[in-house]
Every structure is written in structure tokens, then in C-alpha cells.
Amino acid sequence: MTDNELKGIFERGLFKGAINFEQPLSAYTSLKIGGPVEIMVFPEDLTSLKNVLITAYREKIPIFVLGAGTNLLVRDGGVHGIAVSLKAFKNIEVIQNIKRVAPHLSYQKGSDDFTGLFVEAGVPLGSVINFMKGKGYSGIEELAGIPGTFGGAVYMNAGAFHKEMKDVIVSVALMKPDGSIVIVGRDELTFTYRSSNIPAHTVILSANIALKRDIPENVALRVNEYLKEKRQSQPIGAPSAGCVFKNPEGHSAGRLIEAAGCKGMRAGDIEVNSLHANYFINKGSATCKDFIHLMDIVIKRVEKHSGITLEPEIKIVGRDD
Ligand SMILES: Cc1cc2nc3c(=O)[nH]c(=O)nc-3n(C[C@H](O)[C@H](O)[C@H](O)COP(=O)(O)OP(=O)(O)OC[C@H]3O[C@@H](n4cnc5c(N)ncnc54)[C@H](O)[C@@H]3O)c2cc1C
Structure with a gap:
């Protein structure tokens, strides 16, 4: 075009x-x-x-x-x-009849203490958490502090503290490359660790999620606890893309990187963070080339130290110069 x-x-x-x-x-x-x-x-x-x-x-x-x-x-x-x-797609609405559309979610059975939300893809995930706090809806407090949009969180199956987006999703509205719109139920979707089977060129428009009703103060308390824990253990204010590598089964990528002596290592303006070694920070005017170079060094060091090969969690897109 x-x-x-x-x-x-x-x-x-x-x-x-x-x-x-x-x-x-x-x-x-x-x-x-x-x-x-x-x-x-x-x-x-x-x-x-x-x-x-x-x-x-x-x-x-x-x-x-x-x-x-x-x-x-x-x-x-x-x-x-x-x-x-999709930053213009920013509606959040309460769904009154979520029980009818999501009978498979276990905590809904025989109980009315749940509700549903329709959330468009461009809504910041933080706004969804704030909405939940205000209304007293519970389900993904663990995800507090994860930056990004709701659409990105669905696509990536974002998660923290053993909770993932997949745990609350009821259905997802998608626009296919030919412009057609389909609503896909949770049982037709496969979510794995930081990944989903939503095809790369398909646009997530919105998703419906099911949440439990709770007292707003309880939800706020939990959100604040998770936020505090995240702030203490991760450099969430610094320019990063979150965790660089996936946690290998039964291991923490951050601990493996630290144990291999990589904390503080640098390539150009990219540095392995000293608080959480699975975060690489842009200290000024880093390039993608620097970043990938540092990833390669860390992968080799961890392999040598523990025999484990780290795999990227971040999405690498585009072309070299
Ligand atoms: C400080 C920091 C802390 C983080 N902590 C965590 C954490 O605890 N847990 C965690 O899981 N992640 C974490 N992340 C990573 C990141 O925030 C999440 O993966 C987030 O969900 C990505 O959302 P985004 O809108 O920024 O997506 P982007 O980074 O813009 O995109 C990510 C992928 O999703 C696709 N995508 C985005 N929106 C749509 C859409 N509407 N339709 C189709 N595809 C789409 C993109 O094409 C891309 O492939 C952290 C990142 C940072 C910087």
C-alpha cells in the first residue's frame, strides 16, 4: 500500500x-x-x-x-x-448476564456473587484494575502493576503471582485480516505461559471477563499488597520491556542469570538490572543490536553455568538496518 x-x-x-x-x-x-x-x-x-x-x-x-x-x-x-x-478503543462496561454466557467458570456455579466486564483492547490494564477496585470486583488483583493495554495482556496471557489473564477470560472478540469479526469462547482458545493461539495478524477488539464480587476495601488491599511486592522486587519505573526471558520449568530466569554472574553486565547502553536480573534496562540511547548482543551473552553464560537454555519472553519485531 x-x-x-x-x-x-x-x-x-x-x-x-x-x-x-x-x-x-x-x-x-x-x-x-x-x-x-x-x-x-x-x-x-x-x-x-x-x-x-x-x-x-x-x-x-x-x-x-x-x-x-x-x-x-x-x-x-x-x-x-x-x-x-487501538488506543481509541477504551470502553469498560459491566455485563449483567455473565452467568448465562459463562457457565463453565467454577466460581459461578450456584452463586450470584460474580459479575462480568466487557473491556476494549485499548484500555490500560491498570484502568481495569482500578475499575475493579472501585466496584469491588475480584479476580486479577495479582496483575496490578503490569503496564500495557488490556489487548496486549490478553494476547500475551499476562500474569503474575500464579494468576494469568486466561483465568478470567470468558470470550474474545477478534477482527480477522479480511475485516470480519468473530467472537471466540474461552474453550476455543489456548493460553499457555505468556502466549495465546490468537494469530499474529488478528486484532483483539475486546474481551469479556468474569470476576467475583467482593468488598471494595478487600480488593484494594490485595491490589496494594501485590503492587508493593512488585515494586520491591522489580525496577518497574525504568525503561525496560519487563522480563526478557521466560522462566524455564521449575526455575526462575532471574535467579539463573544472577547465579551466572550477569547482574550489572552491559552492552552499549543496555544493562542487566541489579535488582531483578531478568530485566534489561536502557540506560540512555541503547539500540536493539546492543540488546540482542546482551541477550546472547546472557544465554551463553547461563547455559555454561546451569546447562539451561533461556528463551525470550519479549516479542522481537522488525528488521535489522
Ligand atoms: C516494568 C514492566 C513490568 C512487567 N511485568 C509483567 C508481569 O509481571 N507479567 C507479565 O505477564 N508481563 C509483564 N510485563 C510485560 C508487558 O507489560 C505485558 O506483556 C503486557 O501485557 C503487554 O501489553 P502491551 O499493550 O504493552 O503489548 P505490546 O507490548 O504492545 O504487544 C505485545 C504483543 O501483543 C500483541 N498485541 C497487543 N495488542 C494487541 C491486540 N489488540 N490484538 C492483537 N495483538 C495485540 C502485539 O502485536 C505483540 O505481539 C512487564 C513489562 C514492563 C515494562
């Missing part, structure tokens, strides 16, 4: 929202790393999103869905194609 074709959609009134060209993704990722994306769109409604997707589908232009960029390492050469941001 050429700039003109996209501008054409825009001019003919088929797209509502901003379109930017050659935007550096370092401005859209928590790591502050990444080359430019050819086209970046911020559709404001479903029709605009659909028109971009079907035009890209027809022209065979790759689509990349960008959440808040908190789990992304974008290569220095940037991304070919179109990045779609």
Missing part, C-alpha cells in the same frame, strides 16, 4: 483517526528502542479499522498490532507495513 492509497481511504471518509508515516517506534515502546514503522494508524472506530485491514489484506501489506509497547523489542531498521494502535 502506498502512502497515497492510505491517504485515499482517509480522504474518501473511509478512515477516522490519525495516520502517521515513518514514526520511530522508540517513541511507542517502554524500552525506548526501535526504528520507524512505515505507516502507523490510530483508527477511532470499527469501520475505520476494518477499512485499513481489508486494504492491507488486498495489497498484501503486513499488519502489526501495537499495544502500549511494553513487551516489545523493535529492531533498529524498523517495521515494514502498518502498525495499528
Whole structure:
């Protein structure tokens, strides 16, 4: 798709929202790393999103869905194609009849002390937690402090303290690359550790989640406890993409990295964090090349020390220079 074709959609009134060209993704990722994306769109409604997707589908232009960029390492050469941001999709609504649509969730059986939420993909996960706190809805307090959007959390099956998004999901609304919308029930979805079977070029529009009713003060108490624990053990204010590597079965990646003597190691402006070794921090103007170089060094050191091969949890996208 050429700039003109996209501008054409825009001019003919088929797209509502901003379109930017050659935007550096370092401005859209928590790591502050990444080359430019050819086209970046911020559709404001479903029709605009659909028109971009079907035009890209027809022209065979790759689509990349960008959440808040908190789990992304974008290569220095940037991304070919179109990045779609759903930040305009930010509704949260209470669902009154969740019992009818989610009979499989065990805590619902024979009880009325639950409720449902419809949440659009662009809502920050933190806003969902705040909404739950305000209303007294319980279920994912453990995820407090995880940055990013609700859509990103669903796609990644974000989790903490033995709780994951999959534990509360009832159904997910998806827009397929041809612009069609499908509602997929929880039993048709496979969620594993920091991963889902939602295809990469499919857009998560929203999801329905089921939560228990509780007293707001109890929910707030738990949220604050998890937040405190997270703040004490992780550098959540520094420019990072969260945990770089997945925890291997039965191990903590952070402890393995620490035991291999990697804390404080540096490549260019990227540093293995001294509080939590599975976080790599951008200390200034780090590049993706630095980041990958440090990942390679850490992988080799951990392999040598423990015989375990670490695998990336972060999503690496784009092309080299
Ligand atoms: C300080 C810090 C702490 C963190 N702590 C945790 C933690 O405790 N637990 C944890 O699980 N993660 C953690 N993370 C990682 C990250 O916050 C989560 O993975 C988060 O859910 C990613 O959401 P996002 O909107 O930023 O997604 P992005 O990083 O923008 O994207 C991640 C992936 O999701 C896809 N995606 C995003 N939105 C959509 C959509 N609407 N439709 C389809 N695909 C989509 C993207 O294409 C990409 O492949 C942490 C990150 C940081 C920086």
C-alpha cells in the first residue's frame, strides 16, 4: 500500500483517526528502542479499522498490532507495513448476564456473587484494575502493576503471582485480516505461559471477563499488597520491556542469570538490572543490536553455568538496518 492509497481511504471518509508515516517506534515502546514503522494508524472506530485491514489484506501489506509497547523489542531498521494502535478503543462496561454466557467458570456455579466486564483492547490494564477496585470486583488483583493495554495482556496471557489473564477470560472478540469479526469462547482458545493461539495478524477488539464480587476495601488491599511486592522486587519505573526471558520449568530466569554472574553486565547502553536480573534496562540511547548482543551473552553464560537454555519472553519485531 502506498502512502497515497492510505491517504485515499482517509480522504474518501473511509478512515477516522490519525495516520502517521515513518514514526520511530522508540517513541511507542517502554524500552525506548526501535526504528520507524512505515505507516502507523490510530483508527477511532470499527469501520475505520476494518477499512485499513481489508486494504492491507488486498495489497498484501503486513499488519502489526501495537499495544502500549511494553513487551516489545523493535529492531533498529524498523517495521515494514502498518502498525495499528487501538488506543481509541477504551470502553469498560459491566455485563449483567455473565452467568448465562459463562457457565463453565467454577466460581459461578450456584452463586450470584460474580459479575462480568466487557473491556476494549485499548484500555490500560491498570484502568481495569482500578475499575475493579472501585466496584469491588475480584479476580486479577495479582496483575496490578503490569503496564500495557488490556489487548496486549490478553494476547500475551499476562500474569503474575500464579494468576494469568486466561483465568478470567470468558470470550474474545477478534477482527480477522479480511475485516470480519468473530467472537471466540474461552474453550476455543489456548493460553499457555505468556502466549495465546490468537494469530499474529488478528486484532483483539475486546474481551469479556468474569470476576467475583467482593468488598471494595478487600480488593484494594490485595491490589496494594501485590503492587508493593512488585515494586520491591522489580525496577518497574525504568525503561525496560519487563522480563526478557521466560522462566524455564521449575526455575526462575532471574535467579539463573544472577547465579551466572550477569547482574550489572552491559552492552552499549543496555544493562542487566541489579535488582531483578531478568530485566534489561536502557540506560540512555541503547539500540536493539546492543540488546540482542546482551541477550546472547546472557544465554551463553547461563547455559555454561546451569546447562539451561533461556528463551525470550519479549516479542522481537522488525528488521535489522
Ligand atoms: C516494568 C514492566 C513490568 C512487567 N511485568 C509483567 C508481569 O509481571 N507479567 C507479565 O505477564 N508481563 C509483564 N510485563 C510485560 C508487558 O507489560 C505485558 O506483556 C503486557 O501485557 C503487554 O501489553 P502491551 O499493550 O504493552 O503489548 P505490546 O507490548 O504492545 O504487544 C505485545 C504483543 O501483543 C500483541 N498485541 C497487543 N495488542 C494487541 C491486540 N489488540 N490484538 C492483537 N495483538 C495485540 C502485539 O502485536 C505483540 O505481539 C512487564 C513489562 C514492563 C515494562
